[in-house]
Amino acid sequence: MAEIELRGITRSFGAVTALQEVSLTVPDGAFVVLLGPTGAGKTTLLRMVSGLDRADAGQVLIDGQDLSRATPAQRNVAMVFQQYSLYPHLSVRENLAFPLKSPLLRTPKDEIARKVQEVAEVLQIAHKLDNKATALSGGEMQRVSIGRALVRQPSVYLMDEPLSSLDAKLRADLRIELKRIQQDLGATFLYVTHDQIEAMTMATHIGVLDHGRLVQFGPPREVYENPVSIYAASRLGQPRINLLPAGLFGAAPPGAATIGLRPEQIEQGEGSESTVRRVEHLGDQTRLHLRCQDHDLVTVTDAHTALQPGDSLRIRPKDPFYFDAAGARL
Amino acid sequence: MSSYSITEPSKPQKWIAGSLVIAYALITLMPLLWIIATGFKSPADSIAYPPKVFFTPTLEGYVNLFTTRTRQTAEFLAANPPQTWYAEIVAKYDMVIAGPSRFGERFLNSVIIGFGSTFLSIFLGTLAAYAFSRFKVPLKDDLLFFILSTRMMPPIAVAIPIFLMFRQLGLSDTHLGMILLYTAVNLSLSVWLLKGFIDEIPQEYEEAALIDGYTRFQAFYKVVLPQAATGIASTAIFCLIFAWNEYAFAVLLTSGNAQTAPPFIPTIIGTAGQDWPAVAAGATLFLMPVMVFTILLRKHLLRGITFGAVRK
Numbered sequence: 001m002a003e004i005e006l007r008g009i010t011r012s013f014g015a016v017t018a019l020q021e022v023s024l025t026v027p028d029g030a031f032v033v034l035l036g037p038t039g040a041g042k043t044t045l046l047r048m049v050s051g052l053d054r055a056d057a058g059q060v061l062i063d064g065q066d067l068s069r070a071t072p073a074q075r076n077v078a079m080v081f082q083q084y085s086l087y088p089h090l091s092v093r094e095n096l097a098f099p100l101k102s103p104l105l106r107t108p109k110d111e112i113a114r115k116v117q118e119v120a121e122v123l124q125i126a127h128k129l130d131n132k133a134t135a136l137s138g139g140e141m142q143r144v145s146i147g148r149a150l151v152r153q154p155s156v157y158l159m160d161e162p163l164s165s166l167d168a169k170l171r172a173d174l175r176i177e178l179k180r181i182q183q184d185l186g187a188t189f190l191y192v193t194h195d196q197i198e199a200m201t202m203a204t205h206i207g208v209l210d211h212g213r214l215v216q217f218g219p220p221r222e223v224y225e226n227p228v229s230i231y232a233a234s235r236l237g238q239p240r241i242n243l244l245p246a247g248l249f250g251a252a253p254p255g256a257a258t259i260g261l262r263p264e265q266i267e268q269g270e271g272s273e274s275t276v277r278r279v280e281h282l283g284d285q286t287r288l289h290l291r292c293q294d295h296d297l298v299t300v301t302d303a304h305t306a307l308q309p310g311d312s313l314r315i316r317p318k319d320p321f322y323f324d325a326a327g328a329r330l
Numbered sequence: 331m332s333s334y335s336i337t338e339p340s341k342p343q344k345w346i347a348g349s350l351v352i353a354y355a356l357i358t359l360m361p362l363l364w365i366i367a368t369g370f371k372s373p374a375d376s377i378a379y380p381p382k383v384f385f386t387p388t389l390e391g392y393v394n395l396f397t398t399r400t401r402q403t404a405e406f407l408a409a410n411p412p413q414t415w416y417a418e419i420v421a422k423y424d425m426v427i428a429g430p431s432r433f434g435e436r437f438l439n440s441v442i443i444g445f446g447s448t449f450l451s452i453f454l455g456t457l458a459a460y461a462f463s464r465f466k467v468p469l470k471d472d473l474l475f476f477i478l479s480t481r482m483m484p485p486i487a488v489a490i491p492i493f494l495m496f497r498q499l500g501l502s503d504t505h506l507g508m509i510l511l512y513t514a515v516n517l518s519l520s521v522w523l524l525k526g527f528i529d530e531i532p533q534e535y536e537e538a539a540l541i542d543g544y545t546r547f548q549a550f551y552k553v554v555l556p557q558a559a560t561g562i563a564s565t566a567i568f569c570l571i572f573a574w575n576e577y578a579f580a581v582l583l584t585s586g587n588a589q590t591a592p593p594f595i596p597t598i599i600g601t602a603g604q605d606w607p608a609v610a611a612g613a614t615l616f617l618m619p620v621m622v623f624t625i626l627l628r629k630h631l632l633r634g635i636t637f638g639a640v641r642k
Contacts, residue, residue: 099541
């Protein structure tokens with residue numbers, strides 16, 4: 001395992017700048033999750049680290065060594081592709097064995113068999129080992145593609161939304177399994193996801209990407225509790241953070257344009273008058289859609305609330321975030 | 331996945347479809363069957379009018395194809411009774427076998443030149459097609475157009491320059507010369523066809539192989555080639571059919587040494603009257619390798635082996 005350091009990585013595709021001077025250190029044994037909407041540059045960043053793509057400017061260091069111009073094989077990275085990319089002419093077993101047979105590793109036969117079996121059992125695909133890779137469901141293909149990475153012990157595991165097409169139960173299982181593997185091996189992970197539960201539960205660090213720029217990097221709690229901008233604050237939290245005019249609840253600090261309120265930053269029972277417009281019972285929590293002085297907001301309340309649409313509820317902010325007109329945190 | 335339903339055709343529909351296919355197959359196979367039948371006729375039966383559909387099969391045509399014969403006097407034939415079944419056949423016509431014909435070596439020449447040029451066309455074509463498909467080649471579009479432009483006239487239009495070049499280079503009437511010539515003609519076809527097939531193979535497979543610790547060439551060899559098998563097989567069949575059947579250049583550029591079967595087969599007819607059965611026998615044998623080759627590669631012609639392992 002190794003530490004990954006990116007220094008000023010910039011990459012453009014024609015007129016589109018996919019990454020702009022991204023500098024980032026993934027400590028040895030860290031689990032870094034990259035967050036951002038489609039097009040933010042997450043996948044491009046993974047490809048930079050893998051060596052499948054080269055940066056226009058900047059350096060990629062693995063364990064202190066500048067490998068910016070090295071091939072993927074020389075970097076010794078494992079990657080799980082979003083599109084699975086299983087070899088269609090090979091069986092599941094051969095797919096899993098493929099990296100072990102490479103000139104890079106040249107693993108002895110019995111060890112290949114052992115490792116493949118081991119990984120197949122962890123991923124619950126041992127009964128499919130002799131299937132053709134094309135004769136699998138989407139979820140099974142995704143697990144095989146994760147397995148193809150896990151049979152190795154590379155300098156870093158790069159994973160591009162590896163759990164996205166699994167059903168909820170399997171996703172929860174594998175989330176825990178991946179985290180366990182990462183801790184047991186002390187492995188370094190660079191992981192792209194849209195799923196904030198994955199981000200919050202697995203990550204040791206979260207990197208927030210916005211149009212090719214790394215806008216915030218830190219532990220998940222810090223990114224959640226201390227976002228640097230509206231953009232970063234919007235990446236985490238369910239329901240999403242409410243963004244309202246700064247003066248809605250009275251005095252705001254000078255320069256503030258927007259007040260940001262997560263559900264736990266809204267105190268119920270006192271303060272401004274609001275109307276309940278909709279009540280969503282989700283089972284473990286209940287979401288309230290409120291209207292306060294012509295602005296909509298969403299918060300969470302007791303699962304067994306007696307509130308009905310049309311009721312009125314007093315709310316007031318508690319330790320809110322203030323942002324300036326450009327969206328930066330004050 | 332798009333949602334559409336396939337309804338099972340009804341019995342009468344199947345019958346109609348089946349009969350149409352069989353009728354079509356019979357029409358296209360008719361000349362072929364006629365050639366094969368003629369190969370087993372006697373010279374008299376082969377030119378009988380009305381044509382004979384039912385006849386007593388004989389191997390005369392094949393014996394004449396593979397041998398050269400001379401006419402002998404009755405005394406000589408009486409003194410030297412035929413020792414073998416084929417000597418007996420020719421004895422009916424007051425002839426004895428003087429030796430083997432050149433059909434065997436002409437056929438072997440066809441095999442060497444046909445398969446040699448097919449192999450070379452596919453080998454070079456695959457490498458070029460892969461490069462055009464995956465790499466930033468300078469002037470890529472112009473090069474591809476140039477390669478295609480070699481197809482824009484019949485190859486025989488350049489027969490005279492090629493004839494002169496071959497004479498200068500000492501390639502006239504050599505196996506190497508014919509292999510190079512047929513490869514040059516086929517290469518444009520193979521580059522374009524194979525580029526189409528390789529374009530359809532998602533790059534993600536090679537990227538996965540690069541990540542898995544393989545070099546670009548190993549990824550090409552282990553991942554791209556197996557998936558291009560369909561395209562390679564069908565391209566190889568096209569190349570072989572051209573090289574195998576080519577007549578004009580073979581007449582022009584080969585004679586004693588590297589002559590292939592197509593220019594040789596018509597010469598059989600002149601040795602002893604109009605020996606249609608021998609010509610038909612030669613044509614029948616000549617058809618076999620392409621048929622066998624096509625049948626062997628048939629399973630690779632089935633499309634769809636790469637379908638479905640990359641999420642779109």
